[in-house]
Amino acid sequence: GNSVTQMEGPVTLSEEAFLTINCTYTATGYPSLFWYVQYPGEGLQLLLKATKADDKGSNKGFEATYRKETTSFHLEKGSVQVSDSAVYFCALKKAAGNKLTFGGGTRVLVKP
Amino acid sequence: DAMVIQNPRYQVTQFGKPVTLSCSQTLNHNVMYWYQQKSSQAPKLLFHYYDKDFNNEADTPDNFQSRRPNTSFCFLDIRSPGLGDAAMYLCATNPRAQNQETQYFGPGTRLLVL
Numbered sequence: 399g400n401s402v403t404q405m406e407g408p409v410t411l412s413e414e415a416f417l418t419i420n421c422t423y424t425a426t427g428y429p430s431l432f433w434y435v436q437y438p439g440e441g442l443q444l445l446l447k448a449t450k451a452d453d454k455g456s457n458k459g460f461e462a463t464y465r466k467e468t469t470s471f472h473l474e475k476g477s478v479q480v481s482d483s484a485v486y487f488c489a490l491k492k493a494a495g496n497k498l499t500f501g502g503g504t505r506v507l508v509k510p
Numbered sequence: 511d512a513m514v515i516q517n518p519r520y521q522v523t524q525f526g527k528p529v530t531l532s533c534s535q536t537l538n539h540n541v542m543y544w545y546q547q548k549s550s551q552a553p554k555l556l557f558h559y560y561d562k563d564f565n566n567e568a569d570t571p572d573n574f575q576s577r578r579p580n581t582s583f584c585f586l587d588i589r590s591p592g593l594g595d596a597a598m599y600l601c602a603t604n605p606r607a608q609n610q611e612t613q614y615f616g617p618g619t620r621l622l623v624l
Contacts, residue, residue, distance in 0.1 A: 432612070440618065441516075441600050441615040444612050502551070
């Protein structure tokens with residue numbers, strides 16, 4: 399079946415540091431890949447997505463590239479801010495069942 | 511702004527007392543989902559509607575039911591809440607059933623069972 403594995407947190411960084419959160423997936427065919435962010439006490443917000451191999455999703459300084467050869471979709475940001483403190487979820491979606499399959503989430507804490 | 515709305519944001523109920531959570535959307539999307547998210551875990555899909563067609567996940571307990579009276583509204587009914595049902599409940603929508611489309615989430619309702 400489909401699955402998503404992402405690095406466990408928490409990840410603690412200083413402001414302006416470089417952030418990478420690894421995400422790998424297992425799926426047949428060509429899923430779409432997503433990163434969602436969840437701020438404390440809130441629902442999930444779409445951060446970025448990519449729908450085919452070699453696509454790069456980007457938003458708010460975050461980027462992730464759909465790598466089919468390594469089945470990965472790692473999230474990166476060059477210079478984090480305190481406001482980036484949140485839980486980040488990698489997810490994949492296939493048409494069958496219309497469901498998102500989530501990774502376990504990675505908590506990121508950015509200190510001033 | 512078009513959005514997914516969940517009310518209330520916080521709900522307290524008693525053990526065994528039925529409770530209903532509400533979700534509405536102004537996006538006119540065909541698909542609506544209910545997820546359960548326990549502390550420090552990923553959201554877990556309970557069921558979804560494609561228009562009026564109900565799709566239950568195999569491991570969703572019978573204690574959880576849902577209704578979708580029209581395109582805009584979807585309800586989650588917990589018939590006899592147990593302590594283990596305390597969680598954040600997230601509603602989401604999707605325009606259609608294509609995998610490249612984004613799911614839009616509401617802010618969630620946090621359920622506390624006393």
